[in-house]
Amino acid sequence: MLEIRNLHVSVDGKPVLNGIDLTIPAGEVHAIMGPNGSGKSTLAYVLAGREGYQVTAGEVRYQGSDLLALTPEARARAGVFLAFQYPVEIPGVANIYLLKAALNSVRKASGLAELDAMDFLALIRAKLKLMGMDEALLYRPVNQGFSGGEKKRNEILQMAVLEPKLAILDETDSGLDIDALKVVADGISSMRDAQRAIVLVTHYQRLLDYIVPDRVHVLSQGRIARSGGPELAKELERHGYGWIDAGRSSPMGEGP
Amino acid sequence: MATPILNLDDLISQDYKHGFFTQLEADAVPRGLNEEVIRLISAKKEEPEFMLEWRLKAYRHWLTMTEPHWATVSHPPIDYQAISYYSAPKSRKEGPQSLADVDPELLRTYEKLGVPLEERELLAGVAVDAVFDSVSVATTFKDKLGELGIIFCAFSEAVREHPDLVRQYLGSVVPYTDNFFASLNSAVFSDGSFCYIPPGVRCPMELSTYFRINARNTGQFERTLIIADRDAYVSYLEGCTAPMRDENQLHAAVVELIALEGAQIKYATVQNWYPGDKEGRGGIYNFVTKRGDCRGADSKISWTQVETGSAITWKYPSVILQGDNAVGEFYSVALTNHYQQADTGTKMIHLGRNTRSTIVSKGISAGHGRNAYRGLVKVAASATNARNHTQCDSLLLGDRCMASTFPYIEVKNPTARVEHEASTSRIGEDQLFYCQSRGISAEDAVSMIVNGFCKEVFNKLPMEFAVEAQKLLGVSLEGSIG
Numbered sequence: 001m002l003e004i005r006n007l008h009v010s011v012d013g014k015p016v017l018n019g020i021d022l023t024i025p026a027g028e029v030h031a032i033m034g035p036n037g038s039g040k041s042t043l044a045y046v047l048a049g050r051e052g053y054q055v056t057a058g059e060v061r062y063q064g065s066d067l068l069a070l071t072p073e074a075r076a077r078a079g080v081f082l083a084f085q086y087p088v089e090i091p092g093v094a095n096i097y098l099l100k101a102a103l104n105s106v107r108k109a110s111g112l113a114e115l116d117a118m119d120f121l122a123l124i125r126a127k128l129k130l131m132g133m134d135e136a137l138l139y140r141p142v143n144q145g146f147s148g149g150e151k152k153r154n155e156i157l158q159m160a161v162l163e164p165k166l167a168i169l170d171e172t173d174s175g176l177d178i179d180a181l182k183v184v185a186d187g188i189s190s191m192r193d194a195q196r197a198i199v200l201v202t203h204y205q206r207l208l209d210y211i212v213p214d215r216v217h218v219l220s221q222g223r224i225a226r227s228g229g230p231e232l233a234k235e236l237e238r239h240g241y242g243w244i245d246a247g248r249s250s251p252m253g254e255g256p
Numbered sequence: 257m258a259t260p261i262l263n264l265d266d267l268i269s270q271d272y273k274h275g276f277f278t279q280l281e282a283d284a285v286p287r288g289l290n291e292e293v294i295r296l297i298s299a300k301k302e303e304p305e306f307m308l309e310w311r312l313k314a315y316r317h318w319l320t321m322t323e324p325h326w327a328t329v330s331h332p333p334i335d336y337q338a339i340s341y342y343s344a345p346k347s348r349k350e351g352p353q354s355l356a357d358v359d360p361e362l363l364r365t366y367e368k369l370g371v372p373l374e375e376r377e378l379l380a381g382v383a384v385d386a387v388f389d390s391v392s393v394a395t396t397f398k399d400k401l402g403e404l405g406i407i408f409c410a411f412s413e414a415v416r417e418h419p420d421l422v423r424q425y426l427g428s429v430v431p432y433t434d435n436f437f438a439s440l441n442s443a444v445f446s447d448g449s450f451c452y453i454p455p456g457v458r459c460p461m462e463l464s465t466y467f468r469i470n471a472r473n474t475g476q477f478e479r480t481l482i483i484a485d486r487d488a489y490v491s492y493l494e495g496c497t498a499p500m501r502d503e504n505q506l507h508a509a510v511v512e513l514i515a516l517e518g519a520q521i522k523y524a525t526v527q528n529w530y531p532g533d534k535e536g537r538g539g540i541y542n543f544v545t546k547r548g549d550c551r552g553a554d555s556k557i558s559w560t561q562v563e564t565g566s567a568i569t570w571k572y573p574s575v576i577l578q579g580d581n582a583v584g585e586f587y588s589v590a591l592t593n594h595y596q597q598a599d600t601g602t603k604m605i606h607l608g609r610n611t612r613s614t615i616v617s618k619g620i621s622a623g624h625g626r627n628a629y630r631g632l633v634k635v636a637a638s639a640t641n642a643r644n645h646t647q648c649d650s651l652l653l654g655d656r657c658m659a660s661t662f663p664y665i666e667v668k669n670p671t672a673r674v675e676h677e678a679s680t681s682r683i684g685e686d687q688l689f690y691c692q693s694r695g696i697s698a699e700d701a702v703s704m705i706v707n708g709f710c711k712e713v714f715n716k717l718p719m720e721f722a723v724e725a726q727k728l729l730g731v732s733l734e735g736s737i738g
Contacts, residue, residue, distance in 0.1 A: 048689075048693050049692070049693070050689055050693075051685065051689070071692070071697075072689060072692035072693050073692045073693075073695050073696060073697050073698075075693075076692065076693055076694055076695035076696075077695045081693075082693050084690065084693075087690070088684075088686050088687050088689075088690040089687075090687055090690070090691075090705060090708070091681065091708070091709070092705065092707075092708030092709045092711060093704055093705055093708035094708070097704065097708075098691070098694065098696075098704070101694075101696050101700065101704060102691075102694035102695050102696055105694075105695040105696055105697075105700070106695040109695070141708070158694065162694070162695070
């Protein structure tokens with residue numbers, strides 16, 4: 001699904017990612033963890049195509065073709081989805097309008113007929129139920145006046161509507177209380193299937209209590225410092241990120 | 257990075273795609289302005305004596321005036337002696353004979369805007385006699401309206417056929433001494449529309465299709481007079497979302513509305529004149545005086561405008577709230593792109609008791625566009641319990657445009673309640689990226705955000721017109737992301 005080879009990225013001439021190698025097959029959930037400033041969000045933005053990030057070396061292949069050559073909207077239409085850490089407010093545009101425009105542009109790109117208002121409403125109602133969201137949220141301006149939890153849930157709602165092949169969730173767990181976290185995690189879990197790859201970018205281990213990843217990668221200083229199974233996240237939780245850096249300076253590490 | 261994201265500068269600098277010229281053989285008087293020219297215009301229109309006298313009084317007053325410069329717009333000096341003040345198309349033979357002769361690019365624009373086929377011919381200047389004949393007007397609507405006693409005709413026809421009505425109401429809202437451009441218009445106005453709705457009559461149709469057909473005739477000094485008698489109702493749609501080009505750079509129109517007791521007038525405008533090229537060359541100067549008079553108690557006048565064209569727009573559709581319980585409304589969307597400048601707003605003059613007014617102004621600036629809202633809310637000592645609510649929102653696209661708000665509030669009655677809200681926001685890269693990451697192109701995202709921003713005003717337009725206005729903003733914004 002996704003192959004990242006030797007990816008180097010700079011922001012304003014300053015290197016942020018220093019050679020990322022990562023392969024994520026369809027059907028798997030990978031967690032990318034790491035301390036603040038380790039490059040997690042940069043990686044998410046580069047995959048989605050945000051401006052202002054210079055790829056200085058390396059390549060990213062998505063379903064076998066060059067992902068970095070595509071515009072952000074072309075990536076979205078090809079099935080790449082980014083759930084934002086800080087979802088953007090769009091005053092004046094009803095949430096349902098954005099959702100419908102997004103779904104129809106993605107459908108159009110895959111040669112499917114655009115949904116009319118009635119069919120779309122039926123679809124969105126089913127997805128709302130899944131996310132435990134109130135229909136009133138559809139008619140409010142996109143993310144405007146939403147609570148932190150509503151914003152994050154809205155991101156997952158968009159994902160559920162667009163049904164991406166590669167979903168990158170950037171700190172979707174941050175700022176959520178425990179009940180909201182469970183709802184969001186359930187929403188994400190329901191999207192897990194053999195055709196879809198999911199990347200969970202997170203600072204904390206707690207989301208991974210609900211969504212057990214196939215692989216965990218720990219970013220440090222723009223590199224993947226360590227990869228492992230779900231148990232790696234638990235070790236991190238116990239020892240903190242300092243353990244990774246300490247482990248790097250002494251290749252043997254302390255071990256658990 | 258390697259990803260070619262839509263560049264804002266590229267989008268902003270796309271050309272205006274919709275202009276066109278039609279070469280017509282014109283029956284024009286020599287350039288320049290003097291009393292002889294005015295007598296000639298009046299004679300060509302076979303006007304009664306009172307009309308000529310009025311024009312001459314206006315001209316003599318105009319000579320004592322100077323061009324106003326208080327608006328936040330700038331332009332090179334206008335040479336009023338270099339303008340030809342009368343030009344009526346007299347032959348269609350030079351124009352395109354069918355749509356096959358019309359610029360295909362223009363036809364594609366009509367397609368995009370969904371202009372009906374028969375109207376495309378009219379707009380593109382294809383030889384259709386009924387349209388271009390400035391002396392007569394399309395008669396089908398007129399017959400239908402005539403049965404109800406509604407008079408709806410070309411202004412010049414009204415001057416001849418209904419001189420008493422014209423005499424009674426012309427200049428009663430915008431006197432010939434009102435301002436520099438209104439005085440000039442009063443002296444030299446070419447033609448326009450006249451509408452009278454008799455007491456108790458509700459005009460059964462939006463007066464739109466009619467106007468669109470006749471819009472080509474109105475020329476650069478247009479004069480419109482609408483009178484709704486007691487308890488009458490009329491909804492009037494001026495202009496056209498389809499692009500219109502004119503070789504005359506200076507436009508100075510005057511519109512007067514009069515609502516008697518219990519009457520209601522809704523006046524909607526969509527203005528899409530040539531805005532000039534992306535360097536700011538050419539384009540129409542649109543200096544318009546529009547004013548309504550709620551003369552009777554319980555009357556209501558609503559202005560709705562969508563302004564996307566012209567190099568300079570200088571326009572303040574206003575309402576004088578004379579009658580008790582009168583209601584005035586102003587809903588406006590003004591978009592400036594490239595080097596377009598707009599100084600627009602309204603005046604709400606509260607004289608009667610319990611008068612209410614609402615102002616909703618949405619300004620959108622892109623490129624190097626300059627957009628100013630200028631509005632006056634005046635509550636006279638006589639206007640007990642007057643209320644006003646004003647909302648002024650500006651949306652900026654890019655970082656080289658400008659938006660200003662100049663609210664003037666004068667209150668002379670302590671029972672008045674006047675509210676003013678203003679906001680400025682910007683379409684940010686983060687909003688565009690957010691939409692793009694959902695599969696929506698930057699252009700569609702801007703269009704979506706701008707239409708959302710304008711929704712409150714579009715809701716005031718008649719349904720069919722609102723859809724057109726929305727499309728128009730989309731088309732206009734093909735060159736205006738920020």
